[in-house]
Amino acid sequence: MDFLLLSLIKAAVVAAVLLTTLAYLQWVERKVIAHIQVRLGPSRVGPHGLLQPLADVIKLITKEDLIPPHVNKFFYLAAPFLAITMSLLSISVIPFGSEVRVLGQTTWMQLTDLNIGVLFILAVSSMGVYGIALAGWASNNKYSLLGGLRSSAQMISYELPLSLAIASPLLLANTLSLRELVQKQGGFEFGFLPRWNIFQGPWPQIISFLIFVIAGFAETNRVPFDLPEAENELVAGFHTEYSSMKFAAFFMAEYANMITVTCLTTILFLGGWQPLFPASMGSNLVPPVIFVLAGLVALYHGLNPARRKDRFTLPVFAVVFFALAAVFLLPAAREAILPLFWFAAKTGFLLFVFIWIRGTLPRFRYDQLMAFTWKFLFPVAVLNLLVTGLLVALVP
Amino acid sequence: MDVILFLVFAIIAVLCAINVVVQTHPIASALSLIGVMGSLAVLYLLLGAEFIAAAQVIVYAGAVMVLFVFVIMLLNAGEEVHRGRSFVVQVLGAPLLIALLGLLVYFAQRLFPGAPMVRFGAFRGGTAVAVGRALFTQYLLPFEVTSVLILIAILGAIVLARKELD
Numbered sequence: 001m002d003f004l005l006l007s008l009i010k011a012a013v014v015a016a017v018l019l020t021t022l023a024y025l026q027w028v029e030r031k032v033i034a035h036i037q038v039r040l041g042p043s044r045v046g047p048h049g050l051l052q053p054l055a056d057v058i059k060l061i062t063k064e065d066l067i068p069p070h071v072n073k074f075f076y077l078a079a080p081f082l083a084i085t086m087s088l089l090s091i092s093v094i095p096f097g098s099e100v101r102v103l104g105q106t107t108w109m110q111l112t113d114l115n116i117g118v119l120f121i122l123a124v125s126s127m128g129v130y131g132i133a134l135a136g137w138a139s140n141n142k143y144s145l146l147g148g149l150r151s152s153a154q155m156i157s158y159e160l161p162l163s164l165a166i167a168s169p170l171l172l173a174n175t176l177s178l179r180e181l182v183q184k185q186g187g188f189e190f191g192f193l194p195r196w197n198i199f200q201g202p203w204p205q206i207i208s209f210l211i212f213v214i215a216g217f218a219e220t221n222r223v224p225f226d227l228p229e230a231e232n233e234l235v236a237g238f239h240t241e242y243s244s245m246k247f248a249a250f251f252m253a254e255y256a257n258m259i260t261v262t263c264l265t266t267i268l269f270l271g272g273w274q275p276l277f278p279a280s281m282g283s284n285l286v287p288p289v290i291f292v293l294a295g296l297v298a299l300y301h302g303l304n305p306a307r308r309k310d311r312f313t314l315p316v317f318a319v320v321f322f323a324l325a326a327v328f329l330l331p332a333a334r335e336a337i338l339p340l341f342w343f344a345a346k347t348g349f350l351l352f353v354f355i356w357i358r359g360t361l362p363r364f365r366y367d368q369l370m371a372f373t374w375k376f377l378f379p380v381a382v383l384n385l386l387v388t389g390l391l392v393a394l395v396p
Numbered sequence: 397m398d399v400i401l402f403l404v405f406a407i408i409a410v411l412c413a414i415n416v417v418v419q420t421h422p423i424a425s426a427l428s429l430i431g432v433m434g435s436l437a438v439l440y441l442l443l444g445a446e447f448i449a450a451a452q453v454i455v456y457a458g459a460v461m462v463l464f465v466f467v468i469m470l471l472n473a474g475e476e477v478h479r480g481r482s483f484v485v486q487v488l489g490a491p492l493l494i495a496l497l498g499l500l501v502y503f504a505q506r507l508f509p510g511a512p513m514v515r516f517g518a519f520r521g522g523t524a525v526a527v528g529r530a531l532f533t534q535y536l537l538p539f540e541v542t543s544v545l546i547l548i549a550i551l552g553a554i555v556l557a558r559k560e561l562d
Contacts, residue, residue: 075423075427114446115524116447116449116450116524119447119451120450123457126454126459127453127457127458129462130430130462133462133465133466133469134423134465149466152462152465152466152469153466155462159458
């Protein structure tokens with residue numbers, strides 16, 4: 001019974017954190033893109049627009065839920081459900097941190113560890129295509145259909161280099177379980193270089209990393225590969241006919257996929273929860289230093305306010321950051337949250353790169369998209385896998 | 397628990413399989429087929445063949461069926477048109493089907509008389525390591541022959557689909 005209760009609590013915590021992250025990722029994206037474009041971004045609802053996600057959720061729930069008369073009702077309703085289920089499902093095998101002791105219970109910061117964890121994520125993500133394809137087809141609208149077709153073609157094409165790129169770190173680690181993958185990446189070469197897969201020989205894994213990230217962008221339908229919802233050609237692509245919470249489901253699915261891809265990149269290539277440099281060189285002090293610096297910056301801008309309300313909001317943020325820094329200095333809490341910090345930092349950085357690229361690159365043309373994967377990415381991925389396999393077999 | 401899960405997913409698989417035939421719309425049939433593949437994957441998982449289960453979902457439910465759905469959408473295949481069934485089919489269809497199934501069961505019984513019952517959790521050779529080792533030692537020749545066969549099929553498809561450049 002203990003196991004059941006523990007699993008339920010963990011599932012509840014993970015779901016709560018994931019859904020909050022999904023909502024706030026949206027806010028972060030809008031803010032970052034705004035600053036890239038020299039704007040302020042959301043700033044009306046709450047301090048610095050921090051309550052914007054809440055307002056968006058209320059708006060989406062209370063909007064009229066329209067079902068157009070020309071749709072195929074069953075599939076039209078099933079599609080968003082399918083998309084959101086499949087994208088949330090894969091988080092269940094992601095290890096966020098190492099073992100922790102909470103109230104006398106020892107448990108892993110992971111819902112479940114499958115010994116086919118990587119394959120599970122691939123399987124679930126390949127089922128996610130149906131949500132989008134069905135949405136496009138069931139809407140009975142030419143723009144939606146084109147969006148759905150584009151998306152399924154794109155996802156099938158980019159799944160090949162993605163899977164081939166995953167195979168190289170698996171060859172190095174010799175396991176399919178995500179937890180063991182991270183454990184194998186612990187420790188340091190020459191006392192400072194982390195044994196993450198991206199730094200591992202005998203063949204530079206940075207190639208697999210780049211292939212994986214590029215294919216990951218395409219799998220999540222993000223800029224520069226967001227052809228399925230190219231506004232200037234297809235109105236809004238596969239979700240043109242959707243409104244209210246059904247639209248929100250597709251939106252959440254996209255962001256959840258983004259989080260899954262970044263988590264998977266962190267686990268496969270960037271060493272999961274393993275720190276960037278050894279604790280003997282002070283890696284345990286990184287989070288408090290970062291939070292203290294953030295607090296000082298907030299305090300400085302609070303004392304020299306650019307806008308009137310900054311005088312009140314920014315010192316509050318400074319206090320929050322100082323409190324976080326203090327938590328990371330407590331020996332009892334440190335053991336548990338340091339791995340979580342490293343995992344969140346790496347995933348957060350990758351998410352920032354996703355947003356950064358959205359703010360920087362233009363969209364591909366459709367033929368360029370297909371030519372790129374079939375004529376460049378796929379051959380490179382095959383070669384990379386062959387060379388990696390050969391060298392892993394030859395070099396003991 | 398295993399038996400309950402087996403029954404649930406076996407029933408889902410059979411219902412989906414019947415639905416593939418009964419549905420008049422190709423998309424609905426294709427999606428029911430995905431249901432069959434998915435429940436089959438769960439049955440493999442129950443038997444302890446986790447790698448096969450994952451491969452089943454990735455390859456069949458994921459890749460192959462996406463192509464099916466893709467082609468159906470692209471060709472915009474409409475609803476199936478029903479013509480009246482012939483008298484022979486109406487009268488003899490169900491009895492012949494039952495007779496065929498009965499014959500199958502009978503021959504299975506005759507060929508493997510003393511076969512042990514399947515026990516859930518008894519099979520341990522389903523991990524990726526075990527499957528890989530079996531493929532590259534015991535079944536190396538069939539494995540390689542199959543891959544060459546698939547390669548020939550791919551080449552054939554390209555040759556057939558290629559437009560003459562003139």
